Amino acid sequence: MNHDPREVVALRHISKTFDGVRALHDVDLTVCRGEVHGLLGENGSGKTTLIKVLAGFHAPDAGGELEINGRPVPLPLWPGQFRRLGMSFVHQDLGLVPSLSVTENLLVGDMASRRSWRLSWARERRRTTEILTSFGLELDPCAKVSDLRTTDRALLAIVRAVGEIRMNTAGDESAYGLLVLDEPTVFLPTSDRDQLFSIVREIAARRASVLFVSHNLDEVLEITDRVTVLRDGEVRGTIDTAEASNEVLVEMIIGRKLPTNSIARAQTEAGKEISVDGLTGGSARDVSLKFRAAEVVGLTGLVGSGFEEIPYCVFGARAAAAGRLEMDGRTFDLRGMIPSRALEAGVALIPADRQHDGSVGSLSVGDNITLPVLDRYRSPLGLNRRRMRSDARKLLEQFDVRPPDPRFRYQSLSGGNQQKAMLAKWLQTKPSLLLLHEPTQGVDVGARQQIFQLMREAAANGTAVVCMSTDYEQLAAVCDRVVVFGRGRVARELTGGEITEERIAEQCYRFAEEHSGSHLDASGARR
Amino acid sequence: MSAGAAALGQRQRGTSVAQFVERFALVGAWIALVVVFSVLKPDTFATSSNFAAILGSQAVLVVVTCALLIPLTAGDYDLSITGVLTLSQMIIGILNTRHDIPVYLCVALALLMGALVGLINGAFVVVLGIDSFIVTLGTGTFLGGVVLWISNSETFAGISSQLTRPVVVDRFLGVPLAFYYGLAVVIAVWYFLEYTSLGRQLLFVGRSRSVARLTGLRVGRLRWGALVASGVISAAAGVLYAGITGAADPVSGAEFLLPAFAAAFLGATSIVPGRFNPWGSFIAVYFLVTGITGLTLFGIESWVHDMFYGGALVFAVTISQIARHREEHQTSVPDS
Numbered sequence: 001m002n003h004d005p006r007e008v009v010a011l012r013h014i015s016k017t018f019d020g021v022r023a024l025h026d027v028d029l030t031v032c033r034g035e036v037h038g039l040l041g042e043n044g045s046g047k048t049t050l051i052k053v054l055a056g057f058h059a060p061d062a063g064g065e066l067e068i069n070g071r072p073v074p075l076p077l078w079p080g081q082f083r084r085l086g087m088s089f090v091h092q093d094l095g096l097v098p099s100l101s102v103t104e105n106l107l108v109g110d111m112a113s114r115r116s117w118r119l120s121w122a123r124e125r126r127r128t129t130e131i132l133t134s135f136g137l138e139l140d141p142c143a144k145v146s147d148l149r150t151t152d153r154a155l156l157a158i159v160r161a162v163g164e165i166r167m168n169t170a171g172d173e174s175a176y177g178l179l180v181l182d183e184p185t186v187f188l189p190t191s192d193r194d195q196l197f198s199i200v201r202e203i204a205a206r207r208a209s210v211l212f213v214s215h216n217l218d219e220v221l222e223i224t225d226r227v228t229v230l231r232d233g234e235v236r237g238t239i240d241t242a243e244a245s246n247e248v249l250v251e252m253i254i255g256r257k258l259p260t261n262s263i264a265r266a267q268t269e270a271g272k273e274i275s276v277d278g279l280t281g282g283s284a285r286d287v288s289l290k291f292r293a294a295e296v297v298g299l300t301g302l303v304g305s306g307f308e309e310i311p312y313c314v315f316g317a318r319a320a321a322a323g324r325l326e327m328d329g330r331t332f333d334l335r336g337m338i339p340s341r342a343l344e345a346g347v348a349l350i351p352a353d354r355q356h357d358g359s360v361g362s363l364s365v366g367d368n369i370t371l372p373v374l375d376r377y378r379s380p381l382g383l384n385r386r387r388m389r390s391d392a393r394k395l396l397e398q399f400d401v402r403p404p405d406p407r408f409r410y411q412s413l414s415g416g417n418q419q420k421a422m423l424a425k426w427l428q429t430k431p432s433l434l435l436l437h438e439p440t441q442g443v444d445v446g447a448r449q450q451i452f453q454l455m456r457e458a459a460a461n462g463t464a465v466v467c468m469s470t471d472y473e474q475l476a477a478v479c480d481r482v483v484v485f486g487r488g489r490v491a492r493e494l495t496g497g498e499i500t501e502e503r504i505a506e507q508c509y510r511f512a513e514e515h516s517g518s519h520l521d522a523s524g525a526r527r
Numbered sequence: 528m529s530a531g532a533a534a535l536g537q538r539q540r541g542t543s544v545a546q547f548v549e550r551f552a553l554v555g556a557w558i559a560l561v562v563v564f565s566v567l568k569p570d571t572f573a574t575s576s577n578f579a580a581i582l583g584s585q586a587v588l589v590v591v592t593c594a595l596l597i598p599l600t601a602g603d604y605d606l607s608i609t610g611v612l613t614l615s616q617m618i619i620g621i622l623n624t625r626h627d628i629p630v631y632l633c634v635a636l637a638l639l640m641g642a643l644v645g646l647i648n649g650a651f652v653v654v655l656g657i658d659s660f661i662v663t664l665g666t667g668t669f670l671g672g673v674v675l676w677i678s679n680s681e682t683f684a685g686i687s688s689q690l691t692r693p694v695v696v697d698r699f700l701g702v703p704l705a706f707y708y709g710l711a712v713v714i715a716v717w718y719f720l721e722y723t724s725l726g727r728q729l730l731f732v733g734r735s736r737s738v739a740r741l742t743g744l745r746v747g748r749l750r751w752g753a754l755v756a757s758g759v760i761s762a763a764a765g766v767l768y769a770g771i772t773g774a775a776d777p778v779s780g781a782e783f784l785l786p787a788f789a790a791a792f793l794g795a796t797s798i799v800p801g802r803f804n805p806w807g808s809f810i811a812v813y814f815l816v817t818g819i820t821g822l823t824l825f826g827i828e829s830w831v832h833d834m835f836y837g838g839a840l841v842f843a844v845t846i847s848q849i850a851r852h853r854e855e856h857q858t859s860v861p862d863s
């Protein structure tokens with residue numbers, strides 16, 4: 001690779017300590033002109049912290065240096081300075097305010113930098129629609145962000161950042177900008193991911209460099225020019241992607257090789273049956289499914305094909321228009337299902353949007369994960385706090401949540417560790433039916449393997465495990481049976497030797513011709 | 528296909544009806560009250576002098592509520608608003624009646640005092656990171672003490688007509704000018720919150736500090752500024768109060784605190800539901816006072832006031848919640 005030697009962003013000797021805990025230690029990172037630079041590392045290795053230093057959110061410890069386009073910039077940056085320096089961000093938690101509208105969220109950067117004493121909301125809404133449609137995205141500008149689908153929320157954050165970088169770097173040809181993407185792809189279906197990548201390439205070719213964070217190594221190999229790997233807050237190395245391979249990266253990230261033996265699959269003995277009949281809800285139409293104890297079933301399809309509705313309707317988190325659930329000899333009408341009844345019947349749901357749906361950020365990790373099992377700790381003298389804490393610690397260790405400290409504030413865990421804590425929370429209840437929606441979203445390669453293992457173990461202990469995912473590789477790795485959805489109905493069931501990544505992907509596309517698919521239009525990339 | 532589209536249209540219609548009900552329930556309730564009392568008491572309630580009295584009497588509450596709305600939008604409480612109000616009124620009372628200092632200077636000093644209190648509140652809240660509820664509860668109580676100290680618990684009557692004339696004596700369309708000052712503050716605060724980027728920044732800060740910071744907003748400064756603004760506007764409410772009563776007494780100002788919060792929260796259920804907004808609060812203030820005035824005309828005891836206040840608050844919030852539930856239920860009906 002021959003990059004322009006001029007560095008766009010150079011970070012040197014960056015350290016960051018949170019209350020005595022070291023999140024970053026003497027990190028150096030340089031991003032060159034026109035490159036897509038990958039930032040990799042395990043959950044909790046400090047990627048997001050580094051990015052938030054660039055955003056002026058965290059003040060790094062003394063001694064760090066920052067150069068942008070060759071000019072030194074004193075740290076810490078003040079809030080909003082990143083904009084003048086030509087940077088824009090898609091943060092890991094997206095950085096949207098759910099209770100405000102699409103327009104407000106899209107244009108907040110504008111409002112932060114430009115003093116206006118005469119806002120015209122009609123004009124701003126028109127502008128919003130223009131921006132959104134230039135990316136092929138159709139959203140109501142007045143809709144509240146909390147009412148959007150998760151995918152649309154992610155797209156909104158991406159459109160906002162890309163729009164800003166285009167605006168910031170439109171005038172000055174000498175200064176390069178930097179677009180920072182912290183795990184932008186976790187909420188995106190494949191088609192949108194491809195479009196995002198074409199935008200990323202276009203940006204890297206013309207106006208700005210890109211810093212790209214992801215746990216998906218295939219993506220990293222596909223899109224990046226160089227990668228820097230962090231481990232425990234230190235830089236393990238920076239290499240050209242051309243010289244890297246999956247194995248090399250894995251070893252740099254987790255410091256060892258991944259065990260190559262594939263996940264052991266128990267013989268599927270015909271366990272107790274759980275059946276869902278005639279479920280209609282959201283885009284799902286009259287779906288009937290059978291799950292068996294000791295079996296891992298995958299549900300998949302393209303976005304909008306209806307498979308994602310199933311867990312929420314079964315759990316009662318979303319209203320179903322019709323449908324029945326039969327388990328343990330009991331029949332539940334899904335029209336009137338509510339989560340508390342589902343839990344009591346032994347159904348557990350791990351939603352995809354764990355941040356908003358699954359936890360209370362301001363409470364401790366311990367309080368969060370012991371919530372569903374509080375009954376266990378009831379004693380005549382109130383709750384047995386001591387035992388709660390020690391059990392919680394054991395659980396966190398078992399699930400490799402870092403740090404495994406129940407008193408740690410949930411919000412302060414890294415994104416991937418929050419996911420692991422949520423898994424721990426629900427798996428400990430030993431449900432008879434476990435519904436997982438994108439269970440490995442945002443977790444690192446090592447933890448991904450562990451989660452597969454945990455799903456298999458849960459199945460071996462007699463749980464019917466159902467995994468909703470568009471990650472075909474994951475489905476191929478853990479499932480005994482994969483049900484492919486197309487246009488709201490069950491289209492195909494794959495078993496045994498048919499379960500391969502390619503075959504699942506092929507089936508998904510086959511039954512979804514009519515779905516328009518991509519949202520981030522390539523035409524938005526060329527303007 | 529067409530069935531789906533029809534269902535979609537219906538859903539949206541249902542939604543907008545629910546939204547309309549939610550937005551204007553309070554306005555409707557107010558109009559209903561006016562109509563009912565006018566029919567029942569045509570010769571005492573439905574008189575122009577009574578309407579003028581209703582409108583003129585609440586200017587102070589309207590202004591002090593507007594003051595409160597600004598920090599509330601930024602996610603902070605300000606419980607010192609009535610402390611500032613009373614002190615501002617007392618500054619005018621003492622300086623004008625005892626020391627013969629001209630009114631305009633007294634007013635300037637009072638406003639300055641409001642800004643100062645806001646600065647001090649902000650310093651504790653932003654620099655030291657102490658919860659705004661506690662800080663402003665403290666400063667509010669402290670100011671109450673200061674008022675008792677400097678006034679010696681006395682009432683100072685006889686404030687110059689230079690202040691009382693432009694506030695209550697002069698009228699426009701039969702209504703004291705105080706009402707129009709209140710209206711002007713409502714319009715100004717509404718414009719600020721709705722049509723300036725600064726107002727939108729405050730809203731973001733109030734909804735999520737961390738998102739606001741990541742977006743590059745100066746969260747600390749904005750919160751600080753909001754507290755200063757509420758100090759100044761509360762002091763202005765004190766000026767108005769001094770003008771309306773023509774006197775300064777050390778205790779009655781404190782009674783505005785709960786009504787101001789009630790009006791702020793009640794207002795947040797209408798006009799722009801889910802957001803603190805001046806028009807909603809304006810309607811809320813006049814809804815409440817209309818009810819109370821009407822009941823008083825029936826010769827009902829004063830404890831009914833409190834019951835009306837409390838009951839109306841819960842009732843109005845309930846109505847708008849029901850409307851919202853409807854809406855959510857309708858949007859959750861499957862369709863795609």
Ligand SMILES: Nc1ncnc2c1ncn2[C@@H]1O[C@H](COP(=O)(O)OP(=O)(O)OP(=O)(O)O)[C@@H](O)[C@H]1O
Nearest residue numbers: 018023043044045046047048049412413414415416
């Ligand atoms: N506000 C905070 N207070 C205390 N500790 C924090 C805070 N924010 C992050 N940490 C800690 O810093 C470390 C690095 O976290 P960071 O979010 O940067 O990880 P990450 O590499 O982005 O991980 P992931 O891939 O899971 O997103 C973690 O151990 C985390 O617990």
Ligand SMILES: [Mg+2]
Nearest residue numbers: 047048092415
């Ligand atoms: Mg992260």
